[in-house]
Amino acid sequence: MPLFEFEGKRPQIHETAFVAETASLIGDVTVEAGASVWYGAVLRADYGPIIVRAGANVQDGSVVHGPPDHVIEIGPGATIGHLCVIHGATIGEEALIANGATVLDNATVGARAMVGAGAVVPSGMEIPPETLAVGVPAKIKGPIAGTAAEFWVKVNPEAYQQLAQRYRTGVKRA
Numbered sequence: 001m002p003l004f005e006f007e008g009k010r011p012q013i014h015e016t017a018f019v020a021e022t023a024s025l026i027g028d029v030t031v032e033a034g035a036s037v038w039y040g041a042v043l044r045a046d047y048g049p050i051i052v053r054a055g056a057n058v059q060d061g062s063v064v065h066g067p068p069d070h071v072i073e074i075g076p077g078a079t080i081g082h083l084c085v086i087h088g089a090t091i092g093e094e095a096l097i098a099n100g101a102t103v104l105d106n107a108t109v110g111a112r113a114m115v116g117a118g119a120v121v122p123s124g125m126e127i128p129p130e131t132l133a134v135g136v137p138a139k140i141k142g143p144i145a146g147t148a149a150e151f152w153v154k155v156n157p158e159a160y161q162q163l164a165q166r167y168r169t170g171v172k173r174a
Contacts, residue, residue: 036164
Protein backbone atom coordinates (compact mmCIF):
# COMPACT_ATOMS: atom_id res chain seq x y z
CA MET A 1 0.00 0.00 0.00
CA PRO A 2 1.29 3.48 -0.75
CA LEU A 3 2.31 5.00 2.57
CA PHE A 4 4.26 8.22 2.40
CA GLU A 5 6.22 10.05 5.05
CA PHE A 6 5.98 13.82 4.71
CA GLU A 7 8.26 16.19 6.61
CA GLY A 8 9.01 13.57 9.24
CA LYS A 9 5.41 12.46 9.79
CA ARG A 10 4.28 9.06 8.64
CA PRO A 11 1.04 7.10 8.68
CA GLN A 12 0.34 4.96 11.74
CA ILE A 13 -1.87 1.94 11.06
CA HIS A 14 -3.15 -0.39 13.77
CA GLU A 15 -2.36 -4.05 13.11
CA THR A 16 -6.08 -4.93 12.97
CA ALA A 17 -6.95 -2.19 10.46
CA PHE A 18 -7.36 -2.87 6.75
CA VAL A 19 -5.81 -0.47 4.24
CA ALA A 20 -6.21 -1.46 0.58
CA GLU A 21 -3.01 -1.61 -1.40
CA THR A 22 -4.19 1.14 -3.78
CA ALA A 23 -5.17 3.58 -1.02
CA SER A 24 -2.69 6.42 -0.49
CA LEU A 25 -1.92 7.65 3.03
CA ILE A 26 0.37 10.66 3.25
CA GLY A 27 1.85 12.26 6.37
CA ASP A 28 0.20 12.45 9.78
CA VAL A 29 -2.55 9.85 9.25
CA THR A 30 -3.69 7.52 12.03
CA VAL A 31 -5.89 4.49 11.29
CA GLU A 32 -7.11 2.92 14.52
CA ALA A 33 -8.08 -0.66 15.40
CA GLY A 34 -10.59 -2.35 13.11
CA ALA A 35 -10.85 0.69 10.82
CA SER A 36 -10.58 0.42 7.05
CA VAL A 37 -9.43 2.55 4.13
CA TRP A 38 -10.52 1.17 0.77
CA TYR A 39 -9.28 1.10 -2.83
CA GLY A 40 -8.30 4.40 -4.39
CA ALA A 41 -8.94 6.47 -1.27
CA VAL A 42 -6.51 9.33 -0.58
CA LEU A 43 -5.85 10.58 2.96
CA ARG A 44 -3.42 13.48 2.68
CA ALA A 45 -2.34 14.84 6.06
CA ASP A 46 0.22 17.41 5.05
CA TYR A 47 -1.33 20.48 6.74
CA GLY A 48 -2.73 18.72 9.80
CA PRO A 49 -3.52 15.28 11.21
CA ILE A 50 -6.21 12.91 9.95
CA ILE A 51 -7.54 10.37 12.44
CA VAL A 52 -9.70 7.45 11.33
CA ARG A 53 -11.11 6.21 14.63
CA ALA A 54 -11.66 2.58 15.61
CA GLY A 55 -14.03 0.71 13.33
CA ALA A 56 -14.55 3.64 10.93
CA ASN A 57 -14.31 3.16 7.17
CA VAL A 58 -13.25 5.41 4.28
CA GLN A 59 -14.53 3.80 1.11
CA ASP A 60 -13.29 3.58 -2.46
CA GLY A 61 -12.23 6.77 -4.20
CA SER A 62 -12.82 9.13 -1.29
CA VAL A 63 -10.49 12.04 -0.49
CA VAL A 64 -9.77 13.32 3.01
CA HIS A 65 -7.72 16.51 3.42
CA GLY A 66 -7.91 19.81 5.27
CA PRO A 67 -6.62 23.32 5.81
CA PRO A 68 -3.50 24.16 7.82
CA ASP A 69 -3.47 23.36 11.54
CA HIS A 70 -6.82 21.59 11.47
CA VAL A 71 -7.43 18.08 12.83
CA ILE A 72 -9.76 15.97 10.70
CA GLU A 73 -11.49 13.23 12.63
CA ILE A 74 -13.59 10.38 11.28
CA GLY A 75 -15.39 9.18 14.42
CA PRO A 76 -15.56 5.62 15.74
CA GLY A 77 -17.61 3.39 13.45
CA ALA A 78 -18.31 6.24 11.00
CA THR A 79 -18.68 5.59 7.28
CA ILE A 80 -17.33 7.74 4.49
CA GLY A 81 -19.03 6.28 1.40
CA HIS A 82 -17.65 5.88 -2.11
CA LEU A 83 -16.28 8.98 -3.87
CA CYS A 84 -16.76 11.40 -0.98
CA VAL A 85 -14.74 14.50 -0.14
CA ILE A 86 -14.10 15.30 3.51
CA HIS A 87 -12.21 18.58 3.75
CA GLY A 88 -11.42 19.93 7.20
CA ALA A 89 -14.54 18.45 8.80
CA THR A 90 -15.37 16.40 11.88
CA ILE A 91 -17.49 13.29 11.42
CA GLY A 92 -19.19 11.90 14.53
CA GLU A 93 -19.44 8.38 15.87
CA GLU A 94 -21.28 6.00 13.50
CA ALA A 95 -22.27 8.89 11.22
CA LEU A 96 -22.74 7.98 7.57
CA ILE A 97 -21.60 10.18 4.69
CA ALA A 98 -23.32 8.64 1.66
CA ASN A 99 -21.77 8.13 -1.78
CA GLY A 100 -20.55 11.24 -3.57
CA ALA A 101 -21.20 13.65 -0.71
CA THR A 102 -18.88 16.52 0.20
CA VAL A 103 -18.36 17.87 3.74
CA LEU A 104 -16.37 21.11 3.89
CA ASP A 105 -14.14 23.01 6.33
CA ASN A 106 -15.24 23.30 9.95
CA ALA A 107 -18.49 21.41 9.33
CA THR A 108 -19.54 18.91 11.97
CA VAL A 109 -21.68 15.84 11.40
CA GLY A 110 -23.12 14.52 14.66
CA ALA A 111 -23.16 10.96 15.93
CA ARG A 112 -25.36 8.58 13.93
CA ALA A 113 -26.39 11.36 11.53
CA MET A 114 -26.51 10.78 7.78
CA VAL A 115 -25.50 13.06 4.91
CA GLY A 116 -27.37 11.90 1.80
CA ALA A 117 -25.74 10.86 -1.45
CA GLY A 118 -24.41 13.78 -3.48
CA ALA A 119 -25.09 16.34 -0.75
CA VAL A 120 -22.75 19.26 -0.11
CA VAL A 121 -22.36 20.27 3.53
CA PRO A 122 -21.06 23.86 3.47
CA SER A 123 -18.27 25.20 5.63
CA GLY A 124 -19.23 25.61 9.27
CA MET A 125 -22.56 23.75 9.09
CA GLU A 126 -23.49 21.61 12.09
CA ILE A 127 -25.61 18.54 11.49
CA PRO A 128 -27.12 17.41 14.80
CA PRO A 129 -26.84 13.79 15.95
CA GLU A 130 -29.31 11.28 14.51
CA THR A 131 -30.58 13.59 11.76
CA LEU A 132 -30.66 13.39 7.98
CA ALA A 133 -29.21 16.14 5.78
CA VAL A 134 -29.63 16.16 1.99
CA GLY A 135 -29.22 18.48 -0.98
CA VAL A 136 -26.92 21.12 -2.41
CA PRO A 137 -26.38 22.91 -0.16
CA ALA A 138 -27.35 20.38 2.48
CA LYS A 139 -30.45 21.03 4.53
CA ILE A 140 -31.58 19.20 7.65
CA LYS A 141 -34.61 17.03 6.85
CA GLY A 142 -35.24 15.86 10.40
CA PRO A 143 -34.61 12.81 12.57
CA ILE A 144 -33.51 9.60 10.87
CA ALA A 145 -35.64 7.47 13.21
CA GLY A 146 -38.23 5.58 11.19
CA THR A 147 -36.66 6.40 7.80
CA ALA A 148 -34.72 4.26 5.33
CA ALA A 149 -31.60 6.17 6.41
CA GLU A 150 -31.89 4.67 9.89
CA PHE A 151 -31.28 1.17 8.49
CA TRP A 152 -28.00 2.18 6.83
CA VAL A 153 -26.73 4.11 9.84
CA LYS A 154 -27.39 1.12 12.09
CA VAL A 155 -26.01 -1.71 9.94
CA ASN A 156 -23.10 -0.11 8.10
CA PRO A 157 -20.52 0.12 10.92
CA GLU A 158 -20.59 -3.59 11.77
CA ALA A 159 -20.98 -4.68 8.15
CA TYR A 160 -17.83 -2.78 7.08
CA GLN A 161 -15.86 -3.89 10.13
CA GLN A 162 -16.63 -7.51 9.24
CA LEU A 163 -15.87 -6.97 5.55
CA ALA A 164 -12.54 -5.33 6.41
CA GLN A 165 -11.50 -8.35 8.48
CA ARG A 166 -12.42 -10.65 5.59
CA TYR A 167 -10.21 -8.53 3.31
CA ARG A 168 -7.31 -8.54 5.79
CA THR A 169 -7.09 -12.32 5.46
CA GLY A 170 -8.83 -13.13 2.19
CA VAL A 171 -7.79 -10.71 -0.56
CA LYS A 172 -4.94 -11.81 -2.81
CA ARG A 173 -3.60 -10.72 -6.16
CA ALA A 174 -4.99 -12.90 -8.95
